[in-house]
Amino acid sequence: MQFRSVFDIIGPVMIGPSSSHTAGAARIGLVARQLFETEPEWAAFHLYGSFAKTYEGHGTDVALVGGILGFDTFDDRMTTSFHHADKRGLRYTFIEEKAQPEHPNTVRIRLGKGEDVLELVGISIGGGKVEIKELNGFALRLSGNHPAILVMHDDRYGAIANVATRLAKNEINIGHMEVSRKEQGKEALMVIEVDENIDSETMHDLTMLEHVRRVTKIHD
Structure with a gap:
């Protein structure tokens, strides 16, 4: 039997193979979507540190797009988020940044629809837990794991x-x-x-x- 990705093996309850690189990434994307309050027309993911080096192999890219679409880590659609993004007309890009972040699992997400733009910086700290460090230029510390x-x-x-x-x-x-x-x-x-x-x-x-x-x- 052939598997197209690690998601087909691990399953959607807890995204693998790395909770930091996948479940955490999905959570950051979902927080960005909730704060944007609507489905964006485009998304740009600026990846830093370990995220930039392994995002394709660890499914970080799939998880980020799924989060932006509003999928949680247990959502069956997470495994095919690229397909759903294409169907909805969401344009997305991944940019590998060379700058060294304070935390190795860092992503800067920019979302846009019309004249509305949101920019968010999040880090994945392990075990699916995340912290939002910046929102539209404001420094903050938000876990993203509580209402x-x-x-x-x-x-x-x-x-x-x-x-x-x-x-x-x-x-x-x-x-x-x-x-x-x-x-x-x-x-x-x-x-x-x-x-x-x-x-x-x-x-x-x-x-x-x-x-x-x-x-x-x-x-x-």
Whole structure:
């Protein structure tokens, strides 16, 4: 019996042969898709370190595209993600970068549709776990393994407190929270990991708060 790829042997429950290079890569792609909030027209994957050297043999390329399409690691379609991408008209490219990253399993993902573009940097730290290190130029630390919301807001007094108060009112517990800004008094990004998925009513309430520009979420 012939196998076309390692996915045919390992199966879709846990992408192999390396959880770092495949399951982790799929998770990074999925987080990027969730934050972009729609299916992109194109995707560019800038691969660094070990990712750049072994992405074809370890199925990192297949996993990244599958994640961008919204497939989780247990999705049967993950094994044929290139086929599904072609059917949907998704244009994708892989760029092997020579720069040495801080972590060997690093990818910079750029997604676009029309005038909307998202840029995200993620690392795969082993066992299928990931960290998102940068989003649209904002430094952050997001595990991608827990429900979370990202709040783009004006860097103004009371903005953070208003969001935290609203979550408390809706009985949502904060597990981890951090704020990143490029310049004082300008745009800032709040990253909040929570204990449960945020419902649509709470999302709406957050978007209506003063100084809040946009709220997106990822879920486990």
